Amino acid sequence: MQDQRWPTYAPRNIVLEGAADDHPRGSLRVRAEDGRVFLDAIGGIGCCPIGHAHPAWRDAITQQLGAIAAVANTFWTRPQQQLARRLSELFGIANGQAFLCNSGTEATEAAIKLVVRATGRDTIVAFQRAFHGRTLGAIALTAKPEYRTPYVGTPEDSGDEPRFSQSRVRRLPFNDIEALREVFADEGERIAAVFLEPIQGEGGIFPATKSFLLEARELCSRHGALLGLDEIQSGSGRTGRWTAWQSIVGDDAAPDVIWLAKALGGGFPIGACLARPDLAQHMRPGTHGSTFGGNPLACAAALATLRIIEEEGLLDAAAAQWPTLQRLAAERPIAGVTELRGCGAMLGIQIGPPEEQRAKAVGAALSDAGVLTTVCGGHTLRLLFPYRAGAEELSTVWEAIRGALAS
Numbered sequence: 001m002q003d004q005r006w007p008t009y010a011p012r013n014i015v016l017e018g019a020a021d022d023h024p025r026g027s028l029r030v031r032a033e034d035g036r037v038f039l040d041a042i043g044g045i046g047c048c049p050i051g052h053a054h055p056a057w058r059d060a061i062t063q064q065l066g067a068i069a070a071v072a073n074t075f076w077t078r079p080q081q082q083l084a085r086r087l088s089e090l091f092g093i094a095n096g097q098a099f100l101c102n103s104g105t106e107a108t109e110a111a112i113k114l115v116v117r118a119t120g121r122d123t124i125v126a127f128q129r130a131f132h133g134r135t136l137g138a139i140a141l142t143a144k145p146e147y148r149t150p151y152v153g154t155p156e157d158s159g160d161e162p163r164f165s166q167s168r169v170r171r172l173p174f175n176d177i178e179a180l181r182e183v184f185a186d187e188g189e190r191i192a193a194v195f196l197e198p199i200q201g202e203g204g205i206f207p208a209t210k211s212f213l214l215e216a217r218e219l220c221s222r223h224g225a226l227l228g229l230d231e232i233q234s235g236s237g238r239t240g241r242w243t244a245w246q247s248i249v250g251d252d253a254a255p256d257v258i259w260l261a262k263a264l265g266g267g268f269p270i271g272a273c274l275a276r277p278d279l280a281q282h283m284r285p286g287t288h289g290s291t292f293g294g295n296p297l298a299c300a301a302a303l304a305t306l307r308i309i310e311e312e313g314l315l316d317a318a319a320a321q322w323p324t325l326q327r328l329a330a331e332r333p334i335a336g337v338t339e340l341r342g343c344g345a346m347l348g349i350q351i352g353p354p355e356e357q358r359a360k361a362v363g364a365a366l367s368d369a370g371v372l373t374t375v376c377g378g379h380t381l382r383l384l385f386p387y388r389a390g391a392e393e394l395s396t397v398w399e400a401i402r403g404a405l406a407s
């Protein structure tokens with residue numbers, strides 16, 4: 001098939017057409033047009049927590065489709081209000097208020113506007129290896145110069161302090177408490193927020209340490225800055241709690257703003273930015289908006305996804321994946337796998353050396369062997385399985401990696 005899309009993705013030449021089976025809890029496998037079946041270890045890059053074509057999720061969307069699919073956001077719909085309430089109940093920001101949108105990068109943009117408005121300050125602290133999206137505000141926060149250039153800053157100045165709009169980014173090493181203390185000591189009064197992924201995804205699956213997160217919380221509170229968490233990849237139950245923050249830190253401290261996408265809709269596009277109510281009040285009518293954001297179809301999909309995750313005990317299932325992978329690796333080590341990193345169902349398998357070419361080659365060989373994954377952070381295979389995947393699926397991937405490295 002000729003690729004008529006922009007060449008923005010390196011294609012694998014596999015035309016996927018559907019779930020491979022009609023499992024009552026969602027399929028873990030997908031079928032290609034040519035009849036091949038693949039174990040989907042990347043789950044739409046984290047969008048499929050309940051597998052593919054889950055019957056209850058499908059029913060919820062179909063029912064909403066028969067009722068109403070879109071309204072002007074000046075009017076309310078039940079699914080929208082219910083979803084906003086569920087997010088504030090589950091995601092660890094008491095009485096949080098949600099802005100609903102269609103994708104991850106839009107959720108990041110909403111978070112940027114909110115923290116700038118709420119604090120009146122101009123600086124956001126972000127981190128090396130960070131990925132927050134590809135729209136022009138979000139790429140300023142994203143670490144990779146290849147993603148930013150030539151839109152935000154120039155190749156020469158885009159290194160550590162890209163500017164966007166009236167704001168600027170201060171980029172620091174991740175998990176470096178001293179660097180964080182220093183930046184607050186030097187320019188604490190300018191800092192609107194610290195933005196971080198509690199587990200860096202695109203950067204290579206690097207979890208934040210609990211002490212780093214707590215220090216960020218403390219410094220933000222002391223200096224009147226906000227703590228914002230990009231939980232687009234790590235949230236919505238993937239780590240065994242609704243947010244990775246809850247998995248790493250617990251419930252004694254909370255961020256001020258959290259944003260989500262990917263798994264939230266179970267495969268249906270939706271994003272959300274949840275904020276403390278006093279902060280949300282800064283977003284007066286006209287300060288932000290989205291025509292499709294929070295449409296009842298997407299909200300019905302997200303509500304069904306959250307309900308299925310709860311009803312099927314998928315938080316516990318997700319939490320079990322990381323210890324299962326560690327056990328597999330201890331029992332059946334593979335030469336060429338240099339490190340495992342992860343939390344719950346967010347797993348990184350680092351390949352090396354030589355890192356980059358080898359990881360890419362392994363990723364391609366895995367799809368030939370019937371397993372779909374992608375590479376992140378240059379040399380790490382990323383597994384973002386649906387949450388109910390367990391020892392059998394992880395073992396299949398593990399042995400496929402052994403085979404790919406051997407060849």
Ligand SMILES: Cc1ncc(COP(=O)(O)O)c(C=O)c1O
Nearest residue numbers: 103104105131132133201232233
């Ligand atoms: C942590 C994080 N932030 C933001 C984004 C951007 O999300 P989207 O591709 O839906 O715009 C991603 C996507 O991979 C992500 O992992």
